[in-house]
Amino acid sequence: MKAIALDMDGTILDDDHRISEELITCISELQKKGYYIFLATGRTISDIEGVLARELEPDGMAAANGMTAVAKGEVLADEVLDERIVRDLIEENRKHRLYYEIHTKAGERLGFREDEVFLIEELEGPMPETVKEHEWNSRQKVWESHVSIEEEIDLSQVLKVYYFTKDQEKLENWKAALGSKKEAFATSSSSEHNVEVMKEGISKASALELLLKHYGVEADDLMAIGDGGNDIPMLELAGRPVVMQNAPEELKDQFPEVTEYSNTENGVFKFLNNFAKEG
Numbered sequence: 001m002k003a004i005a006l007d008m009d010g011t012i013l014d015d016d017h018r019i020s021e022e023l024i025t026c027i028s029e030l031q032k033k034g035y036y037i038f039l040a041t042g043r044t045i046s047d048i049e050g051v052l053a054r055e056l057e058p059d060g061m062a063a064a065n066g067m068t069a070v071a072k073g074e075v076l077a078d079e080v081l082d083e084r085i086v087r088d089l090i091e092e093n094r095k096h097r098l099y100y101e102i103h104t105k106a107g108e109r110l111g112f113r114e115d116e117v118f119l120i121e122e123l124e125g126p127m128p129e130t131v132k133e134h135e136w137n138s139r140q141k142v143w144e145s146h147v148s149i150e151e152e153i154d155l156s157q158v159l160k161v162y163y164f165t166k167d168q169e170k171l172e173n174w175k176a177a178l179g180s181k182k183e184a185f186a187t188s189s190s191s192e193h194n195v196e197v198m199k200e201g202i203s204k205a206s207a208l209e210l211l212l213k214h215y216g217v218e219a220d221d222l223m224a225i226g227d228g229g230n231d232i233p234m235l236e237l238a239g240r241p242v243v244m245q246n247a248p249e250e251l252k253d254q255f256p257e258v259t260e261y262s263n264t265e266n267g268v269f270k271f272l273n274n275f276a277k278e279g
Helices: 021-032 045-051 083-096 113-123 133-145 168-179 204-215 229-237 249-254 267-278
Strands: 003-006 036-040 060-063 068-071 074-078 099-104 109-112 147-150 158-164 185-188 194-199 222-226 240-243
Touching: 003 204, 021 036, 021 267, 036 204, 045 060, 060 204, 068 204, 074 204, 083 099, 083 113, 083 158, 083 168, 099 113, 109 113, 113 133, 113 147, 168 194, 204 222, 204 229, 222 229, 222 267, 229 240, 229 249, 240 249
Parallel strands: 003 036, 003 222, 036 060, 109 147, 222 240
Antiparallel strands: 060 068, 068 074, 099 109, 099 158, 158 194, 185 194
């Protein structure tokens, strides 16, 4: 292995969105040994910077599920969604009433004022058993301090639109509605309660391919660690795919190498620490 791609939520971050000091040190030591470290996440660049420890300096970032790729400050990909697609999906969602966030290149998370009632409804009440704790905590925190509700929104610079619902059946109905659309776009889900819409042909894997090419590394020499459905493209790309202990069983079945410990047990540190010793 010459490079390691790491998902963030549910992987290197605990359920309170923190990264351990042990893991920060371990990653730095791996970089000193010559490994390239990439972050591959659904988070936008501004979201990454909001939770990333200052001591951690990745060699590259595949952000917003691949819409943005950056290598040490050099931009390799900088995509936006077609404005017509965004408008159509926002209008269509008013029939389904899922919580959503419009993520822009400027780092904003936006929603329309006319949708505020059903956005709030999706976040009220107790956390359903099937929702991952880190996802629920994130939605509550983001709604309280990061989402701006606007009368009008410039939709020309949208990276992705994130949808969430407590109701799994409601999500499946929304996915079916997305699948019936004639416009060209990509979708990705990190849990059974969310789906994101990006530009067609975009995934964590597409951004990682740009990073690998930039550093002259083959995909066979890439290790990737993740925990959700949106990690599947990068796990399929990697020569050594690794799945978190806290990942869904179907993901573990698809990729048999599984960490011994979960994200709440500092699982990535323990896995990479053993990897470093073996190496």
